Amino acid sequence: xxxxxxxxxxxxxxxxxxxxxxxxxxxxxxxxxxxxxxxxxxxxxxxxxxxxxxxxxxxxxxxxxxxxxxxxxxxxxxxxxxxxxxxxxxxxxxxxxxxxxxxxxxxxxxxxxxxxxxxxxxxxxxxxxxxxxxxxxxxxxxxxxxxxxxxxxxxxxxxxxxxxxxxxxxxxxxxxxxxxxxxxxxxxxxxxxxxxxxxxxxxxxxxxxxxxxxxxxxxxxxxxxxxxxxxxxxxxxxxxxxxxxxxxxxxxxxxxxxxxxxxxxxxxxxxxxxxxxxxxxxxxxxxxxxxxxxxxxxxxxxxxxxxxxxxxxxxxxxxxxxxxxxxxxxxxxxxxxxxxxxxxxxxxxxxxxxxxxxxxxxxxxxxxxxxxxxxxxxxxxxxxxxxxxxxxxxxxxx
Numbered sequence: 304x305x306x307x308x309x310x311x312x313x314x315x316x317x318x319x320x321x322x323x324x325x326x327x328x329x330x331x332x333x334x335x336x337x338x339x340x341x342x343x344x345x346x347x348x349x350x351x352x353x354x355x356x357x358x359x360x361x362x363x364x365x366x367x368x369x370x371x372x373x374x375x376x377x378x379x380x381x382x383x384x385x386x387x388x389x390x391x392x393x394x395x396x397x398x399x400x401x402x403x404x405x406x407x408x409x410x411x412x413x414x415x416x417x418x419x420x421x422x423x424x425x426x427x428x429x430x431x432x433x434x435x436x437x438x439x440x441x442x443x444x445x446x447x448x449x450x451x452x453x454x455x456x457x458x459x460x461x462x463x464x465x466x467x468x469x470x471x472x473x474x475x476x477x478x479x480x481x482x483x484x485x486x487x488x489x490x491x492x493x494x495x496x497x498x499x500x501x502x503x504x505x506x507x508x509x510x511x512x513x514x515x516x517x518x519x520x521x522x523x524x525x526x527x528x529x530x531x532x533x534x535x536x537x538x539x540x541x542x543x544x545x546x547x548x549x550x551x552x553x554x555x556x557x558x559x560x561x562x563x564x565x566x567x568x569x570x571x572x573x574x575x576x577x578x579x580x581x582x583x584x585x586x587x588x589x590x591x592x593x594x595x596x597x598x599x600x601x602x603x604x605x606x607x608x609x610x611x612x613x614x615x616x617x618x619x620x621x622x623x624x625x626x627x628x629x630x631x632x633x634x635x636x637x638x639x640x641x642x643x644x645x646x647x648x649x650x651x652x653x654x655x656x657x658x659x660x661x662x663x664x665x666x667x668x669x670x671x672x673x674x675x676x677x678x679x680x681x682x683x684x685x686x687x688x689x690x691x692x693x694x695x696x697x698x699x700x701x
Contacts, residue, residue: 306348329385345401357389360492395439402433403454481509500560
């Protein structure tokens with residue numbers, strides 16, 4: 304599983320947790336139903352936001368749920384899962400972007416993909432996913448060409464980017480792609496008036512996704528000699544954080560202009576959990592209810608984590624490290640190795656039930672989907688149990 308919006312069940316509360324899992328399972332099953340069993344490996348946390356936004360705007364919930372059979376990720380229990388055009392759009396977007404990512408890994412010759420037979424097989428998978436995503440998008444009236452164009456332009460922009468290039472120039476293709484996907488949820492829900500504010504929210508979400516990925520991977524990319532937008536443009540982390548905070552604020556303002564039927568889950572994910580994602584990436588914490596001096600997520604581990612005088616060459620880091628030593632940055636797995644690990648996580652239920660597990664591709668530590676070990680003792684859900692958002696110091700309203 305991958306994505307930047309990874310809420311824990313303790314904060315969601317029972318009702319919103321049930322809704323969130325319904326969309327996650329709905330995306331997974333839409334991928335399997337329309338595109339085959341193997342397509343389920345592209346299920347991701349951020350893709351399900353498309354399904355969440357579609358349902359949040361819909362006038363009626365009739366026909367938007369079905370009962371799914373037992374699944375290892377649910378402890379072999381049945382569940383009510385999301386279905387319909389929102390889940391199918393999320394599946395199409397996930398497939399097209401995963402296809403582009405595989406092609407990018409093949410071009411770079413990452414891991415096993417440096418071997419010709421493996422690379423050839425990966426290219427066939429990428430083509431298959433690309434065509435499946437195109438068909439899936441067309442079925443719900445969404446032209447995936449905008450996503451393909453954004454991916455194709457990204458490579459050229461990265462080639463030309465260098466010191467002095469604006470970081471927003473590099474993030475623009477991602478912003479354009481996510482803006483199109485978010486805006487189309489308004490079309491599916493029959494709320495064309497929501498298209499403009501959702502496009503703005505999507506644009507800023509795409510910017511955040513690109514920024515946070517760059518921040519989290521900067522040290523590992525430097526060690527591997529891989530391209531990273533922050534390093535290539537020589538953008539300091541303080542500027543990256545400013546851009547991330549501005550994007551968060553912009554998303555909240557855009558959401559206020561969206562006419563939701565029931566926007567509580569969408570608001571919690573895009574206004575609250577997204578803020579935690581930023582804090583997690585930068586190694587900071589803004590939750591006032593965290594236990595102890597280390598915060599809800601333990602000691603800072605991101606690029607803003609303290610770096611000591613013993614490591615003066617740490618790029619752009621303004622702090623000292625009282626502990627000394629370099630944080631470990633495990634090497635990422637190749638595409639096929641990651642797929643094998645992902646299947647293992649699914650079959651053993653670790654992704655669902657473990658407190659933490661290692662990401663199959665990134666090898667970053669992830670919270671289990673049903674883990675309650677986040678260390679946060681705030682109300683079970685800001686937007687589920689409170690009149691306002693004061694418990695999380697949010698400047699927006701539920």
